[in-house]
Amino acid sequence: MRCFLLFFFFFLGSSMHVTRPPAHHCGTDHKDFSDKKHRDKDKLKHKDGSSDKPRDKDKHKDKEKRKDEKKSFEGKIKKENGFASPPRIKSEPDGDDFYHSPKSLKRERDDDDSDYKPKKIKVENDREDKKAKRKMVDDEDIKPKKKTKDKKGAVADGKKKAKKEPEEKWKWWEEERYTDGVKWKFLEHKGPVFAPPYDPLPSNVKFYYDGKHMKLSPNAEEVATFFAKMLDHDYTTKDIFRKNFFKDWRKEMTSEEKGKITDLNKCNFSEMSDYFKAQSEARKAMSKEEKQKIKEENERLLQEYGFCIMDNHRERIANFRIEPPGLFRGRGDHPKMGMLKRRIRPEDIIINCSKDSKHPAPPPGTKWKELRHDNKVTWLVSWTENIQGSIKYIMLNPSSRIKGEKDWQKYETARRLKKCVDRLRNQYRDDWKSKEMKIRQRAVALYFIDKLALRAGNEKEEGETADTVGCCSLRVEHINLYPEKDGQEYVVEFDFLGKDSIRYYNKVPVEKRVFKNLQLFMENKQPEDDLFDRLNTSILNKHLQELMDGLTAKVFRTYNASITLQQQLKELTTSDDNVPAKILSYNRANRAVAILCNHQRAPPKTFEKSMQNLQTKIDAKRDQLSDAKRELKSAKADAKVRRDEKTKKAVETKKKAVQRIEEQLMKLEVQATDREENKQIALGTSKLNYLDPRISVAWCKKWGIPVEKIYNKTQREKFAWAIDMADDDFEF
DNA sequence: AGTAGCACTTAGCAGGGCCCAG
């Protein structure tokens, strides 16, 4: 199984396995998705055990028409984030966040909170509570919390004190956890920060329709500016985007405007666009002082709204700003691209906090949609977004206890899988032979999830999102079978769009039984039929749950990612390598995981250039080295002849110089290799989400590498628990 | 078993700040 990963690894640098579709490749050669076939949602009933064959050739799905010519994958399209208006500083201290003016305490809270007493906030960690450091040994799962009572170290009038930076970080991982779904006992926060209100365009910035100037109503104008800001992007040329935008825009127009503006092609937004470009230039050109002022204002906002108090500790909130309105841009071929993402008002907001906390006040003259006190959830604020109707949340930062505990637990589950994975693998291999179709499909799907680290693949509502799949939702058209290819037997070729419409392309030799099963699953099916027609994630996860407590499909990804890192580190680290070389080894191990998990990125726009620059540097260094070597040689010769102290010393100096330059050269070369190999691979995602940080910490400790070389500040905050608890002998 | 809703994790990208070489 694992040799497969090595196979992956050896391809690094030369030919990538997993290729990325052309990044921007829209418009012209892109077929549109207008004609749909009919798809019958009903799955045929199958009597368990009655037959091995799926008999659903008649199953037709109405789905988006796919390319008939080889798949032409629409790559990821650059996302536009730039809706946010420039940070503005108002002269009045309370100006910009009028929404949060502390006056108007129109709170709708219970009377009994009027005598609210600030909770004691723990500011620093007491030494005395250094109860037996809770080391995670193999199976030991995190113990539930009995009682949270924090009697020690609390500072009177914690409210004030809590604003100060704690001198010592709180080690929540040395405390007991809550049981049965309670997430916190006390929660207080200031609510969200709303997007700044729309700032109308100056009158000299004009909009033209059909060549004629037209003054737009504020609402229509605002939506027009969203479009104008995106004009440089390819997707404003896409039909679906334009169609969706225009439809939503018209909803914002006055009836008079609606009557006039009937064709988007006759709209001229260029003055608006130029205006925003100029604004952005002006922002860049601001003086130091102005920039400083903005920075300070942001800091003030952060201090006020960016933290909450949860169970006596001041914790950082991840996203305390409400998403500003703008045009929705999904990823890949999203049917809703271009739709208007509406502005969120206080009336849309649900606040979650403790009953006995000081409730956040809605902006003057407004009300929250709801104020609730649910300590079985972790979010502080939520609202329903208008594009998909899904709920958005404000939650805590990854450095918080509540996120950290969960993260830790995730890796403990993966470590438990490690202990029974052999059993499980034998089980699914057996199941390949089952007489029940459903079981065979389940077993083959599980094999893919395990071997290839595929995602589970939940069903998605058609037409609501881009057409992407995971393991359980693979369709016949996503794989090709080759009894023999490139000298290997039983090769399966995968080619599909996964999460975020990232293409997964891979050719994998599989076991004969798997191959035969796949042929069976594909018999009498149309390309657009489900490969695993008797399977979904719910069935799969139910099965996994029976095999191991807490086991779900995604645990395999975590497990395989982490175990791969550990193995690769073991294999690649050479003890007499210097620090940069060791770090290269780490990055390569990390990269093996990123490839396994198919974590891709668009090659940086400046890649070629910066690579060239680096090469120039390397060449220069090489010249410098040969010069230095020549000098050393002549110094040696000189010393041989003269045999005096002075020349001897000169030789030593030259030697040192050569050494230093060699080291520098090597460092540059390592850098070049690393960067080249990393061209279209993103290491961050696996590092942040799949790799047990204790593996990395242990590796750092073992080889004397400072953790700072592996984790930046944010990452160190997120992984504080691991940095604190992992010793050099940690085994995943 | 299927489905909808909810909560929470995982994902890539853009923009800006910061750092370092020249």
Add this chain to the structure above:
DNA sequence: CTGGGCCCTGCTAAGTGCTACT
């Protein structure tokens, strides 16, 4: 001291998985 490029951070979309209900 300055300009270019790299890295970090914020942003928010897009997944997974659980639960309640039918």
